[in-house]
Amino acid sequence: MKKSLVLAMAMALGVTASAYAANPFSDVPAGHWAYDSINKLAAAGVIEGYGDSTFGGDKLMTRYEMAQIVAKAMAKGANVDKLAAEFADELDNLGVRVANLEKKADNVKVTGELRYHYKDNGGDIDGYATELRSRIWVKGAINDDWTYTGMLENIQDLKNDKGDETTKFQRAYVNGKLGGVKVQAGRYHSKLSEGNVYDNRFDGVQASYGKDVKLTAGYGKAAHTTGLEATPKKANAKDTYYAELSGNVGKLALAAGYYNYEDVKEAKDEDDTIWTVGANYAFDKNFKLGAMYLNGDQDKYEGDDDGFVVTASYKGAKAAKAGSWGLVAKYYDQGFSTYIDHTMNGYADSYTAADQGFKGYSVAANYTFAKNIVGQVEWYDLEAKEGNKDAQTLWSQVVFTF
Numbered sequence: 001m002k003k004s005l006v007l008a009m010a011m012a013l014g015v016t017a018s019a020y021a022a023n024p025f026s027d028v029p030a031g032h033w034a035y036d037s038i039n040k041l042a043a044a045g046v047i048e049g050y051g052d053s054t055f056g057g058d059k060l061m062t063r064y065e066m067a068q069i070v071a072k073a074m075a076k077g078a079n080v081d082k083l084a085a086e087f088a089d090e091l092d093n094l095g096v097r098v099a100n101l102e103k104k105a106d107n108v109k110v111t112g113e114l115r116y117h118y119k120d121n122g123g124d125i126d127g128y129a130t131e132l133r134s135r136i137w138v139k140g141a142i143n144d145d146w147t148y149t150g151m152l153e154n155i156q157d158l159k160n161d162k163g164d165e166t167t168k169f170q171r172a173y174v175n176g177k178l179g180g181v182k183v184q185a186g187r188y189h190s191k192l193s194e195g196n197v198y199d200n201r202f203d204g205v206q207a208s209y210g211k212d213v214k215l216t217a218g219y220g221k222a223a224h225t226t227g228l229e230a231t232p233k234k235a236n237a238k239d240t241y242y243a244e245l246s247g248n249v250g251k252l253a254l255a256a257g258y259y260n261y262e263d264v265k266e267a268k269d270e271d272d273t274i275w276t277v278g279a280n281y282a283f284d285k286n287f288k289l290g291a292m293y294l295n296g297d298q299d300k301y302e303g304d305d306d307g308f309v310v311t312a313s314y315k316g317a318k319a320a321k322a323g324s325w326g327l328v329a330k331y332y333d334q335g336f337s338t339y340i341d342h343t344m345n346g347y348a349d350s351y352t353a354a355d356q357g358f359k360g361y362s363v364a365a366n367y368t369f370a371k372n373i374v375g376q377v378e379w380y381d382l383e384a385k386e387g388n389k390d391a392q393t394l395w396s397q398v399v400f401t402f
Helices: 003-013 035-043 063-075 081-086 088-093 099-104 348-354
Strands: 108-123 127-141 147-157 165-178 181-192 198-209 213-221 239-249 252-261 272-282 287-298 306-315 325-334 358-370 373-383 390-401
Touching: 063 081, 063 088, 081 088
Parallel strands: none
Antiparallel strands: 108 127, 108 390, 127 147, 147 165, 165 181, 181 198, 198 213, 213 239, 239 252, 252 272, 272 287, 287 306, 306 325, 325 358, 358 373, 373 390
């Protein structure tokens, strides 16, 4: 995009400066047709030009450069709704929320996701599974401080010829503020201790306070995934309490968690109390290394009650950026009492019946083929901590978002 277009738009923005500054750009002489507009925009801090004191009006701009100018104009109170709509994705990536546009769209936003995945298992756990999952999300503004979110999910089993499928309303919750406390209530998604303890839907209420140091606490029921199970799964737990504390010290992110699950898997008076501590260090914007220690105390369980997870990650695929990619490697060593519903796509839960826990590693790669089309492949090699079972899993997916 040529910068001459920016000038035409700048005139329509109505951006003004309190006083004309000295000409900031050597390649825009006083007699130039856009001299006044450029001076006004520069004085208002909307445009900066290049580091060599030139404006570069004959050069092409990227969409991100244009989005930065739009963002600065918005910060000055300029009416740029049409431009904000055109560069909404870029503004979102820059962390600029186009609140006025959101409010004007009848207070409702609809988004969606289509995911195809294939899972192939080897070792003592043999077989494969393949599904097509569709999700429709609806988000609406209740007022300036509260929103409602709902999600309808359809899952189709592609393994057999029966056409088995299920459609259910899987999320319904509100988000808002009470004073300085952020509140979430209803049926929402809960991912606790990076998913090493729990990663599933949750029926309850959660409150968070703080920014640099954040405290989150919740209460409710750890529900189960209602997919295409031949036999309905039992609820993960009845009454559940949890609290997490997190904060950053430079490049080091620290976190601790406490979780109490009552009547785990609907087993009366079999409670599980888990606590965790973790740290993640960002060497730069691409590479991170993390470690987590977990300890569990489950009634009537006599096996290994602690565990640890080590994670190394490099970059990461971003749906908005075609060609972006990432790699993740993990090593697990978790006793049975340290997790309720693990985030992994390997067979951690296959050893649950024997109370054996698991250990092993996983490696994963993700890649954005085109905007909003992301593929991922994961490999797991796991074995029981107590016993001799083992399982290898190749898991893959492609996700389309809109």
